[in-house]
Amino acid sequence: MLVSGPEEICAERAIAGVRDILRAEDPSLEVSDIDASDYTSGTLLVVTSPSLFGEPRLVRVSGVERCSDAFLSEALSYLAAPQEGATVVLRHTGASVRGKKLLDAIRSGTGGGVEIACPAVKRDSDRYDFAAGEFGAASRRIAPAALRALVGAFSDDLTELAAACQQLIADVDGDVTEQIVDRYYGGRVETSAFTVADTAIAGRYGEALLALRQALASGSDPVPxxxxxxxKLRSMARVAGSREPAAALASRLGMKDWQVDRARRDLSGWSQESLGRAIQACARADAEVKGASRDPVFALERLVTVVATRAPFGA
Structure with missing residues (x-):
């Protein structure tokens, strides 16, 4: 079995799921772990060979994207003649093309191999679904606004988002509200960032500058x-001018209904010209906070000014 892709939390759960299924079938399951990057010749054959009492075996192999030549050779040989009663799970993050011949062999079905893909979760809607699934699986309720805040606080790391969901599920009795999420994770950089963006987009210039300075003072990074x-501006541009029902537009754009509704509310008071100007200012600020300018704070202040006033800088 090949577990491929960079999303580590999904890979961990897939591998744990295989272990749980095998152990439910036979509690005497023997579990072995191999690091393919530091492989000793003959190890794979030893750990997959039938034991004295015939217990089933699960072999978890990590680091296949960094595998040694010895592992690659022996894994290909094993695939041609797998051992009865043994399940071998190979973890390949996709960080390199190392082991491609082995991956191609598994994907072709050689030796009965199967693949579980764990691609990177990049869209906000997918992260929202993931977090909602965490609470749904635990039969717990979380307010939509709280779920949005939680996803926003961990928008760059699905593993951290999963851990945050599990912490709230374990710690909080009853429904999870936006106030609870803010109490736990209100200090996250991403939460502060969206607070600044929301305030500026709403046209509250003074409040936006104050929120920006507070966020910077608390250690927020200009890049996120x-x-x-x-x-926010991308979502506004995607829905601008469309009169489709929210559900239909969300389906076509790969967004959630609430994201379409929120973007439409954010567009209040904006024109095509002011939105275009804000997007250009955002692109300029993005380059400047990543090294094109010596003063990233000024770049942020200029962005907030253009967005909040909906006018050219200095006008």
């Missing part, structure tokens, strides 16, 4: 702050 503006 600009990313928060970019995410």
């Amino acid at each position: 702050m600009v990313a928060a503006f970019a995410a």
Whole structure:
């Protein structure tokens, strides 16, 4: 079995699921772990060979994207003649093309191999579904606004988002509200960033500058702050001018209904010209906070000014 792709939390759960299924079938399951990057010749054959009492075997192999020549050779040989009663799970993150011949062999079905793909979760809607699934699986309720805040606080790391969901499920009795999420994770950089962006987009210039300075004083990084503006402005541009029902538009754009509704509310008071100007200012700020300028704070302040006033800088 090949577990491929960079999303580690999904890979961990897939591998744990295989272990749980095998152990449910036979509690005497023997589990062995191999690091393919530091492989000793003959190890795979030893751990997959039938034991004295015939217990089933599960072999978990990590680091296949860094595998040694010895492992690659022996894994290909094993695939041609797998051992009865043994399940071998190979973890390949996709960080390199190392082991491609082995991956291709598994994907072709050689030796009965199967693949579980764990691609990177990049869209906000997918992260929202993931977090909602965490609470649904635990039969717990979380308010939509709380779920949005939680996803926003961990928008760059699905593993951290999963851990945050599990912490709230374990710690909080009853429904999870937005106030609870803010109490636990209100200090996250991404949460501060979206607070600044929301305030600026709403046209509250003074409040936006104050929120920006508070966020910077608390250690917020300029790069994710600009990313928060970019995410909001991108959603606004995607829905601007459309009269489709929210559900139909969300389905066509790969968004959630609430994301379409929120973007439409954010567009209040905006024109095509002011939105275009804000997007250009965001692109400029993105380059400047990533090294094109010596003063990333000024770049952020200029972005907030253009967005909040909906006018050219200095006008």
